[in-house]
Amino acid sequence: MVLKMVGTPVDALPYLRGIQAVLAGYEGYTKGKRRTADRAIRDEIIRAARRTRAHIANIHDAAFLNSDLTMALVAKQCCTSIDALIEEVAKASSGLPNSFFSSHRAVTNGDLKRLIRHDHHAIMMVTKATNIANAAERELTQASEEGAVHGLVQRCQQMVTSATGFFSERTMLLDGLRQKKRRI
């Protein structure tokens, strides 16, 4: 069974535009570009996660040098969460380029919409984590309220953890593409 040629659904266009704002060249999961799109999304998430990690690493180093060990520990935990996210994304299943097994079914507009919406949300979550990490580093340099940086780093970690969990949902969506509907 060969994948049907499916165009980008109209409903998913706002999300597509949203992704294109951060990832130029992204065209959704159209035929022949499915793996490229998947790779681009994953690379973008890893890139954003690395940016977040760089900010948090700077906070860690600054806190350690200022003997603020609690802050440094929190930052280290956040870095560990980001490493886990990067590993999860880098080693995630990407599906197959063509239908190979007889159990595959054709991609529907609903599948594409779900995938594009999921990509958009995942990228937004990681971008938000990056923004929080950036804000935390800025707070640190401005030597503002002591608990503010701490809270921001913890929020960043929470966002990264959520993103990790949310991203794992993608595998389920891709699995949905590969499985035939079961007859009851």
Add this chain to the structure above:
Amino acid sequence: MAQAYKWRSEPNIIARMVDGNEIKTWRSRNITLKPNEACVFIVDGQIGPIFSDRMVNQIGGGFTRHVANIFGATATDRRILFGMTGPFDIAIPFSTLTQRGLQVQGHVRLRLKLMKEDLPKMLNYFTNHGSTLNRLNIVKLFKEHVNQRLIAASFSNCDSESTIRSEQFQAMFSMNAEALLRHPLASVGLTLLSVYAVTERTSSEHLALHRVRVEQGTEQEQINATARQKAIEVREGIALRTIACEVEVARAKIRGDQTLEVERELIHIRALEAVLRSEDERNMRLMAEHERQKATRIEQAVAMFERVQSAKRERQNAN
């Protein structure tokens, strides 16, 4: 037919720089890059795109490039840099002194990762070193830095073994390592994921261990001796009880025999007693008869005396 090209012959190899001109070009050489492998082409000094998780066909260029090479219409310098992007561990040995002069040995365990995007940074290593980077090379590269900047500084603040074994020390060590090693590692494209110190037993700890073992051995011997003593006591008790039982049985047996004898004697005595009682009764009857006869005779004598006296009085009266 295309031949598969393998860049990694053993698991210790982390990265490898391959000269593209060494790959035979007249035959196709394909390579399948797994998700934890990446490669980057450096053509005429320019860094190309990074490939991963895909098959690269004709890594050496194939017949077309072979022909182009003959005519001098291709790049003169082609290098391919391969890297393993999964996390890996290295152990850097150390030997240092604490604040009190106690010698401490062990190794620092570093978990590193080569990010796909950082693969070109590996060129910094291959510029001054051989074409293969394995774990041992990384250890050699950072051994001095780790020992001088990290180990010496961290352990010089420790005053006892308990400090070295504490969670706080490991946390401090990890944070210090993060701060000190991040940039040197990043210069060769490596990301530090985690680090911790594995300290071997110090001489004091060996001594304490020996003391504890000796004490435990002594206590064990004492427990064994107590147990043996108790066992002996139990056996002794059992033996004594057995003897007592046997004595009791023997006594009972003897008592039983004696009882029978006494019973026999009693029967004999009772028989004798009956005989004696009958004899006694007969004697009593004889004595009673004798007394009765005696009394009768006395009465007869008294009566005769009375008759004599009355006769005497009659005669006197008659006179």
